[in-house]
Amino acid sequence: MRFFKTVTALSIIVLLLFVTYEQVSASTNVGVVQSDAPLNVRDLPSEEGSIIGKLEPGNKIEYFNTSTDWVKITYAGQVGYVSKAFISGTISTEATSTAGHVESKTGVVASTGGLNVRSGPRQSESVLGQLANGTQIDYIDLGNDWAQITYNGAIGFIHTEYVQSMVTSPTVTPIVNKPTAKQGFKVVLDAGHGGYDSGAVANGLLEKHVVKAYKDELKRTLAADGIEVIETRTGDEFVSLSSRVNQANQAQADLFLSIHANSFADPNVRGFETHYYQSSKEASAINKEIRRLNSGYTRGIYQSNFQVLRDSNVPAVLIEVGYLTNADDAYRMQTNQHQQEVSEAVRRAVQQLK
Ligand SMILES: [Zn+2]
Incomplete structure (x- = not known):
């Protein structure tokens, strides 16, 4: 019986390891380094880890959450860890990670009562301020009804329902005819x-x-x-x-x-x-x-x-x-x-x- 108990205990440990692994690797996030000085990247999720590099304040990074106070990143082709305390503005990249990189768009606020700018891509996030109806903005569509903008120098989020994209229909306009006598290229x-x-x-x-x-x-x-x-x-x-x-x-x-x-x-x-x-x-x-x-x-x-x-x-x-x-x-x-x-x-x- 002791043998079977050991086997059962081992199976549970193996199962737990897999479950933990799944939780760690499930979602990629994008965050911004918010520290006063360059942020150390270490080879282990601990202050004991060796420093393998540094991230500058304002750098945008992709990271995996772990169950510790550290997030996992890829740094110069290797696995690195940075302190979670200095990473903010998390955005799930589910919608964008497989579609290549994100390009910004230009749009106009279309909401007579103005449009709230929030600290995160959720209605429950705090309101940072408001954009007036008709304001022209550059934004990054996150693909989940929310867009990221720069608001008073910080990152803010707006609901895309109230943003009218200024992208026109893809009509092909003729290429202008250049004069035959050309001066340089x-x-x-x-x-x-x-x-x-x-x-x-x-x-x-x-x-x-x-x-x-x-x-x-x-x-x-x-x-x-x-x-x-x-x-x-x-x-x-x-x-x-x-x-x-x-x-x-x-x-x-x-x-x-x-x-x-x-x-x-x-x-x-x-x-x-x-x-x-x-x-x-x-x-x-x-x-x-x-x-x-x-x-x-x-x-x-x-x-x-x-x-x-x-x-x-x-x-x-x-x-x-x-x-x-x-x-x-x-x-x-x-x-x-x-x-x-x-x-x-x-x-x-x-x-x-x-
Ligand atoms: Zn690009």
Whole structure:
């Protein structure tokens, strides 16, 4: 009998282990680091753990809750832990994690009595303030009837029922005819995201920082070739999608190039993507040159209904320079070598388009 009791006890322990594991791994959350100083990332959920890195205040992170006072994150490709006390603004990413990264939209408040801004995506959360009817806002649709906004410099949440999206129906507007006598070639470089909008977050990388490095290298490379370069953002500021595309339209650019990095639930998915909406000529030229790179693992050309492509009156291309969720891509995207290779490929494509 003692033998059977031992077996039963062991089975219960094994069962409990599985149940605990399930609870830990069930949901991913997105939070923001809210500390006065850089926040330590440790290799164990304890102050005894070794410090493997630091997160800056304001960084947006994806994390798993644990039953301790620590949350689990992926940091530079390895498992790390940070103190739960310094993470706030939790949002469930169920709706967005499999659909790639989140893009912000522009909308107008459509509620005669004004619209409450809450501290969390629930009616029970405290009210931070109100937006008046007709207020224009940039927001990130969380896909669960709630949207995230910036309110007085902090993160706030509004119910999307009272927000009228300013995204127009996807009508294809003709590309403006350029005069035959051309003076030079003008490229608008658009580093995606910025400010509170980090874009995709994975392997310890924020999309907004990664794509800015590519934009900086592209600017150097194209400018050295006598190409006129205009940037939609030069630092880490938030710029709305409509403002980005307006800058390209107003400049009557010869090419609007939006730079992004991808993310996906399956970490094995990797590679470079080229997206267009109206004219595929420019995307084809870039894709062809990327394909010639040794390290240019290209997934090809896609016609995509992205706002920056759809609302552009000038030839527009959106490149996804790799997958932040893939360890090899994440490593490669941090190297200046890949930034230079991509910039050279785009330069050669521009030479053919001129
Ligand atoms: Zn992006």
